[in-house]
Amino acid sequence: MTTFKDRSEVFAELGTKLSIAEIFETLLEGPPPIRLTAYDGSATGPEDSQYVLDIKTPRGINYVATAPGDLGMARAYISGDMTATGVHPGDPYEFLKAMGELKFRRPSALALVTIARSLGWERLKPVPPPPQETLPRWRRIALEGLRHSKARDAEAIHHHYDVSNGFYEHVLGPSMTYTCAVYGDEKWTLEQAQENKYRLVFEKLRLEEGDRLLDIGCGWGGMVRYAAKRGVKVIGATLSAEQAQWAQQKIAEEGLTELAEVRHSDYRDIPEGQFDAVSSIGLTEHIGVQNYPSYFGFMKGKLRDGGLFLNHCITRPDNLRTTKAGDFIDRYVFPDGELVGSGRIISEIQNLGLEVLHEENLREHYALTLHEWGKNLVENWDACLEEVDEGTAKVWGLYMAGCRLGFQHNVVQLHQVLGVKLSADSSWTVPLRPWWTA
Template sequence: MTTFKDRTDKAVGLSELGTRLSIAEVVETLVDGEIPVRLSAYDGSTTGPADAPYGLEIKSPRGINYLASAPGDLGLARAYVSGDMVAEGVHPGDPYEILKAMQGMKFHRPSALSLVTIARSLGWERLKPIAPPPQETLPRWRRIALEGLRHSKTRDAEAIHHHYDVSNTFYEYVLGPSMTYTCAVYGDPDWTLEQAQENKYRLIFEKLRLKEGDRLLDIGCGWGGMVRYAARRGVRVIGATLSAEQAAWAQQKIADEGLSELAEVRYSDYRDIPEGEFDAVSSIGLTEHIGVHNYPFYFGYIKDKLRDGGLFLNHCITRPDNTRTTKAGDFIDRYVFPDGELIGSGRIISEAQNIGLEVLHEENLREHYALTLHEWCKNLVANWDACVAEVGEGTAKVWGLYMAGCRLGFQRDVVQLHHVLGVKLDANGTWDVPLRPWWTP
């Protein structure tokens, strides 16, 4: 098996002989181990198995510039999103199969000697960083200067705007009629996405023991799916979202369904909701955005908003352990969720307990998210032309890449999805809930 060291030694040897590397050979020097897919380049060179069902084609000098200046997922994403590298054998709305084939592929930054060989072969201009595709946001250090400290209200608002204010029409194509951008809960793998999303809201509603006349606060409410589900059952609901487009869409939907007397979605930071004494608080997909160091405030806020005996449900993506970095990878941070942070469910439970909330139940819905993402990718493929017309091909490709990659991540236990259910006890520690789970799984 050819190793990265073998390729580096080869590159150094060729450099000493004054020989130039082909583009395929340059890529080989950046990859540790075998390249598992076909790779071809605009200079006619190829590498990888010729009979592989999937391939990558580098179509322009800018593509190799992206790969050489940022080896790894960020460089690959830049080349792919810009159209300077294409994936063969898969649809751009669902590149899952080629990502699965490439899952063990590891990049390394070249040594100084290899860099000389690469520069001689390609020209030094190919190694200089160039402007990334317009879909990429600024690196973390530049966001501090322009938007303030991480997870300040201003910077959180900008991060949410980057991801959620793409286009309501685009989201309708991808998410389907439920307009629900969080993990569905399947009773069977053959369920439709709409069945599973309705079941998710049903499960949360039951876990929170909501009934007609109760008051619910849904923080990070998105397009108001949980808000409307609860309001249809006689619950008075306030939802909060930092996306102006989400809030406008949700308010119109509430009006269309005749729920305005019971439901409201505010364009607001959840921290600015003044009301209190809620019977329940739901947080479905917000925790990923708030920052791990803000967990004490976050759970303290939930506690303050609940009446004694009130229940909360925290639904969020987590890591499979509590020891790794909380920051997202470069592709996710620059293209998808700026400033997003993840940690294990143990940290989430500990922080809730430390603030004085009692945790009653938790469960991992990891496999359900893989199923959900598969359905979103199917929707993107089915509506590809309309999605490209709505947001542009580059943005549509970002979404296909992101959702297919996340599907693989949930399948491989790189990430998980946890429900944490808890209660705010009164001063006497009274536990006013049934002895055993009261909801249908």
Template structure:
């Protein structure tokens, strides 16, 4: 069937009016891979599709017309103006996989005139997004100052992590660990794999009883507790007040306060130095690629000679594309977040004078981790909605399921990089071969 998006001459006909399904077709480059229905009774896409999108309100098509792509779709879905059939909102992985080839484009000027005439000019004026959405990057710069100032970084972290500790307990499970787990086997439980991740970091850093560890961007203190239970003295730092409060309470409950503390603090404000090791698990994504020299220089300044550093973060599969996240991630999930390939990270670590000893890619492990988080969100959906609201719960389901797909398809990766601060004479202070169990 010839659709309106295939015939630009149709848009020149001033009498043409489009149905909602036809408007959707004008926004799509190629065929619609799943069934789409709309409040005006129109439909497009395969009738036998396992999945269905339903644009329920004029506001939903407004979001799509004004932001064709993942941002407009997310707005309509999160606000409740577009429903999704065939999947649970806590885990929309299957429909995202089915929609993976769906490509959007901006409508031409003629098409936009026809869309406006079909809907009414008032209906296509930009409207306020859902309350879960933060301001676009350019407006955040105007209101909050330059990227990655201490104030702006604190706001970005609070946007994501101060949702609700109870909400995160439902999603993350008992470990309260919001970073990639490390699986020995695919059938391991999430808790087994998270414990194994901390074990791996601990062993790579050659930590021993009595050593001193600085864990920057420590979250709810999982690495802090793991190390303290083994006699290591630990300082953790997080910009999230909710995380710091939860972590301090947990340290007290487990009798670890004499060995460990978690500070509500920018890592740059930790005055102590001379640490035997520094761990950074899931922080690098937040600091900005242009700040890598000062960041890794800071790490070096905190280590004693011979001290070890482990950087664990999400990366891109190469070092050539933009570092900025897409609109949905930037507005709803990680404001100001940036990613680059492991090659750039390794180069910046080396450029500060740290020697890189080892790196590994844990991409498939993060896909497995995200699958477990989605299952937790689905199993605890009612409690999560009661705690944080349906819109916020939808954001997390959409983000985690989309990320699982991204890791599986090598859109993003997860790298651990291990480095050492050599003494002035350059002598190694570590064994000749890797000393940890994989």
């Protein structure tokens, strides 16, 4: 009996052309879990599916056929050449969940001939991707320098964060915090949980009035302002010009200019030292694994003896996987992003002579955070489209919904690692037991 896997090869031998739905089937491992329709009138997948993918144009199938997988699907969806019914574009979580069993495969050479004959060779020539997509890694090297050079890191941050402060205000809420919140209860609001996250970091670092804190990768300055309101002198650094401008304005509005400053700067260019504490909340993902020794070495060099540091970042659930992000994340969300397991991070910290005091996994907390951001995007969809184009808003909906599933299914985790810079005699300078409120 002919299956989806070998039908295209049989048709190739017979010289038969495939419909768009049959081409889609050729690219899949097994039958599609949801309904798919196409501009040529063909369809496949369960007729009673709650969700329907509709390939509306030849360019849509070109995107899918030339890049089978998440990248091709994202291109078709973001460009509007493929639509998804039954779900809001601001939060396609349920749709992606239903597509969980959708797996692409690389078609055989014979299958490719059949696809090309069916569509016409001209229709399979590469076409420009949506404008939201950044260059592939190899092109970035030529134009922006080696991965994680200062120039290339600045461009990567600009691509992701310099979208629109107004857009982020609608999605992130009043805290303007683009990192995992810490929930005491699932019923907490996003703002409660984000305030609690800053409280937790503040307490873990044992900060007191008059202390000095360096917050690298500070975003819109949430940690900077939280600490300054409690009498701590803080310097924050971000590579995003829009973030720095927003943060400095907020610092002035809240009367914190004597204690707080956010600089538009690479963290490596901060000259001050002898800080009581260093925090890094959501920066490690952008650093590059090969740069971990210099990254954690930078923290060590900025701390006084006995000073504490906290590293908060997304991780892999093990220490065996490739560090590079998938094609969609790399091209549309976090160019050059890299993830490893918490074990690798802790090892790099220890290899520099820093002492690890505590670590914890906040995986489910990030799923809850992403759920709230998705709700915000849906509720403020029209306002968001006044700040960015629809394709960009779709990217964010896809990204947040996909990441929410990733955290729920333990594809990714979120770890906080707390450590100390030991003095020459390695004396214990902190309480014997955890001193913060969980």
